[in-house]
Amino acid sequence: MTIVECRNVKKIYRQGEVSVTALDGVDLSIVKGDFMALAGPSGSGKTTLLNMIGGLDSPDGGSILLNGQALEKMKPSQLADMRLHQVGFVFQSYNLIPVLSAVENVEFVMLLQGMPLQERRRKALAILDDVGLAGKYGRRPAELSGGQQQRVAVARAIVGAPAIVLADEPTANLDSASGKDLLKLMQEMNESKKVTFIFSTHDKMVMEYARRLTLIRDGRIVEDRRK
Amino acid sequence: MILKLAWRNIWRNRRRTAVILTAIVIGLWAMVFLSALMRGIADRMVKNAISTMTGHIKIYHAGYRNDPVIENRIENPGEIKNILQSLPAVRQFTSRIRVNAVAANARHSGGVTLVGIHPGREAGISFTGDAVTEGEYLKDEESQGILVGRALLEKYETRIGHKLVLMSRDASGEIASRAFRIRGIYDAELESTERQFVFVNLAAAQEMLGVNGDVTEFSLLIDDYEEAAAVAASVGRRFDGDDLAVYSWKELLPLVVAVLKMYDGFILFWFAAVFIAIAFGLVNTILMAVFERIREFGLMRALGMKPSFVVAEVSAESFFLLFIGTVAGNLLGAASVAALSQRGIDLSAFAKGIEFAGMSRIIFPVLELGDILTADAAVLVLGMAVGLYPAIRAARFSPVEAMVHM
Ligand SMILES: Nc1ncnc2c1ncn2[C@@H]1O[C@H](COP(=O)(O)OP(=O)(O)O)[C@@H](O)[C@H]1O
Ligand SMILES: [Mg+2]
16 A cells, blocks of 8 residues: 655755755655665755655655645645644654653644543553653653653654654664664564654665665665665 | 643743743832822822811802802801701711911911811811820810911911911901910821911801801711712702702812822823833743744644644743733732831921822822732733734744754
8 A cells, every 4th residue: 555655756945046956856655564764875855855755845846645645735734734643753853842751742742633631641651661661751851862762752753653654864863772772663663563664864774674775866766675 | 731831841941931020020010019109199199188178078158169258158057967967978077167367476477278167076077186296186165276287386486375366357348356375286298288277166266257157168078988979969969959069079179180090191101111011021031932942843843733732832831921920920019018008108208399299298008909900911911912923933933944943
């Protein structure tokens, strides 16, 4: 089942006289259960592509279907709704709301989804157990290590049962041991909960974990293979 | 959750929150305290004016107010007295003779207002009852005694037991004069009062002016002085057809009423000035807090939070600051007023200057619920309104812009 379908997606950033072609006709389809690494050097367009797929930004050309719906036709409020229900995000850093505890950060999305308090509390605690943070529920982000913070972010991304989780260089700010742990966790979630992941990276080690490796360079997909 | 977020966010930068809270508290305190002070001044001014021979309601001969001479006197005081006694709205009343006179002794002479009073009845109505600080108050039966103000005593360089001669035009148009002996000295709130009024027994004044049993005015007290106009109108109806005029204190003291109005205006102006200062501080503080957290707002928007939630969250931060500041400011204001309400604020040192404005020497601040509610509503409601500006700014950050901004 196809979850994301990109057709000839283009994005050109203009800053005064200069214009940068960040995406130069991307065709890509992602199916349910994919565990895909979007790999490429810095500036190749990884973040731009993930933002388009996640409905955070709109393309200048082409079309993106998410669960069969064309994102470029949606109004900002519909995009927000779509993000809330269909997409989980893990960013490179500053993923968590500093004044909320780990469990409250995980609950945040379910709160926006309108889930009753008891149910969301129960789910948040369970998912924190799943990502190996049992007992650290009440900690604020500042009281967690970088790896633990990213685990909370993964927990928050998957707890609302989205169609896809987009992780933009989730390990870039972690040491390699924590990075590996995070990837193993995502792998586990992909296998046990059938969560579809795309994660961007320029790190060879990270690419090792992917079951599908998509290489991007200068805004173009140059290689796409399944292991 | 929004309230939880807002509450925790305001305590992230404790120093900034402490600064803005202090500003709001001082602002509220200034509003509450200054308005209480103004009300205290106004209150004293009204009570002073009422107790200085005005009362809540006065009855004159119809011509007396324009031409306060002995010819314009009330010639049937007995009937009026009977009617007044039958009116439940009238708590107390007394009658007087009041004419312009010249007071003279060996050293000085000058104009005064001669007031003939029933010493007993008068005591409960005007300030005279507890104003005598040296010598004694008039007795009902004596005809020789006169009560003078301390300022007059000093001007005439005289003292208790000495003579003072009063001269005035009598009912037949002749100059009547009579010697009195200073029996007591009174202190009044205003020095001008002390120089103006001299008090003798009503019977002595009637005899001197040749107006057997007649008076020139009735002065009435009622239960609530705010009701004076209505009661005056109903008392007036009882005397329809008589050659009498009934006035409430508001008609008798137009200057005082004008000053009261001016005070209302001044209080509102003060509230506006303080509010504007608070509003600037608040907007500035919240804007700073918002711009520090652009990335967080971007994150929340990326996760699917609606702009209206962002507005609500930031507005809740304004609300907490305003609410805490308002409550604390009210308490502080009320405490300051309570602390001063026993002894008042003594302005004797400036008495000469402020007397000009008809103010008392001692001010007792008076809290008025209406003023407090106005101040609170202004700060809370208008404060929330100006707080919308940073809230809307926060909601406008698009997720990507905000996420790029690091
Ligand atoms: N907001 C922006 N304004 C202008 N240029 C941008 C902006 N975002 C990205 N770019 C440019 O687009 C290209 C792709 O950027 P990005 O998607 O961030 O790459 P990656 O995530 O692979 O490092 C780069 O050349 C970058 O400089
Ligand atoms: Mg990037």
